[in-house]
Amino acid sequence: MRTTLFSVATLAFGALGSSAIAMDCETITLGAAISLTGKYSTDGVHTQKGYEFAIQKIKDDGGVKIGDKCYNFNVVYYDDESKGDRGATLAERLINQDGVQYMLGPYSSGLTTAIAPVTEKYEIPMVEAEGASRSLFNKGYKNLFAVLSTSEQYLASAITLAAEMAKAEGKDPSEVTVAIAVENDPFSLDVRAGVVDDAARFGMKIVIDEKLPRDLSDMTGILTKVKLVKPDVLIVSGHAKGAATAVRQIGEQGVSVPMIAMTHCESADVVGNFGDFAENLLCSTQWSETLTYEDPIFGTASNYHEEFKAANADYADKTVPYQVAQASAAVYVFKDAFERAGSLDKAALRDAIAATDLMTFYGGIKFAPEGNNIAKPMVLRQIQGGEYKVVAPSAFASDKLVWPRP
Template structure:
């Protein structure tokens, strides 16, 4: 409750500062979102909701959505899906049937998106989602589903490329690289594994450890002992925030030395805050970082987005703005752009306009494939260097050099 009122307060303050005059004359476009405000995805659900709200506010400040000579502002009807798929699907029905919503923003997580997509598809409601990365979302032939983020098999595949580059620098053949993979047994992490194995196979690398982490992982010393014995060149771990926390903690405690360690969910597990120097030189994948050199006319640069978002949501003041928030804002921006290009509120025309999106944003370039996933934005790898997250790959956007080998 407190949080909500804080958000409302912050937004009200922003609204006053930006001049309420434009808000009066503009119409309203209602978007719907079932999002996890309680349950296990609540933390990230709220990050996403804040991202939506911030984007709506910024778009209003910039004169709203211009369709013909009329202007519109976005409004979102939110329901709490309690982090449960069946609830999400029911709420999507309710948004469309009872509230008459014509356009949807996505929920948090691939699982929830998977639950909602059949409903939006049935009613031909365009949905731009920002938090479902599983590639299984994009091989169902969905016509009305669009995702601004990179799909999950790309999350750590770039680490393999990086390892191959390093091997070449050392005068070795990339096929001599040994890879150890430990990922959770859920669709998202298995996608990551698939991406890694695919790229490793391309270079002819050898997979020496290939383990699935249990859902309630709290101890992976068995795997790390094996890592110490078989000495791989790359260690890949993905198991949401518990995987990141357990891995970093035990890699430190057991003094595991692998030249390159790449994991996901570093920020969610706050590995730098919790485990300090244990986290050093670990590679973390991210959809977005505020140091990237992306820019657009609404949000400015990535760094500017970070700054203004923190001003609007003071509870983020002493932490990094999570990428979940940035991509949520980008999804709203895609809607604005599509409405303006379509020049109408007709949902089929808007759907076609979304499909034709080719937009540079503070979050990266957005261009959808036939299947609806964003194919223009690369995944980013950051390395934790003395407690700081520094972008090291892809090299054209990198701000820092890779520390290799890790020790």
């Protein structure tokens, strides 16, 4: 009996103690419409996990300090079902009915494109981490900020690599043939545009230029064509679902192309799901845990990687996708900007975000007047022995490219 009483007392004290600490900090409410269902749900969940992890880390670090007060973030989420018009409606609901004054981005360029006009008209600052298409940054939006690099940069470096390999073989880069299979959405179309521009620079010929079907569940037709035409490079882009479909069907159909480059390998966990099929694929990434970036909250990139895995059991045996890391970086931008603005006023906050010049575990963050981040490069990794190894650009490369792909 005595021990019970004692433990109740300690519990009560403990609760009081922790609630006293928690009560010191007030709450800043952010809003986000996220694809928790539909074709972007895998990446949507990554994004949400990234947001939540950062919020917890900032809380553990003492919260956001504005003047002599401290605040913790809290996010109101809605599921946009991976549909643009739904996303726009939800953004309005967040602003009008939930009174949200600051927004975190949704997943994908398409959803961001749908939501951005709403946040812009209400002058709600939105820091987004998952919309990379250049079409977002030529509309003159003043309240949209993206922490990631724009999408035309995703796979352009693969073309440069292919040109280097051709030269090493004594061939002219213009002899290289390229096959492209992308989703018909703002992001992948912009990835394609980057590849087409770079291929044109080397005079390479694009021999296949196809769109993946809208539900991203089958590309056997395109792969049959690839087997017949035998291109030197195959480019695939279709978010996590597109990547999973591509790797599975490339493996099943035994498609052999010297270089296969795609996006979203990590978020689709192609190594865990498809093992050998994924070997030697080139994967573009916004961030790699092997890079030497660092900040006071999350520590180094590899520290972030380990801590995130420790906090989220379902990522324990995977490489943490960059979608998670950049979502965390977006929350960090808010913390930094709130502290510099020194107020909760959204106009002051917007100006503070625009003036961001921050080094994070995710890389440098500095926004162009159009809102895109210009302080961070893309890297290209290759899956070698089930591990992601940075192979380009050469300044960051840790390993040599395996080429041709067997």
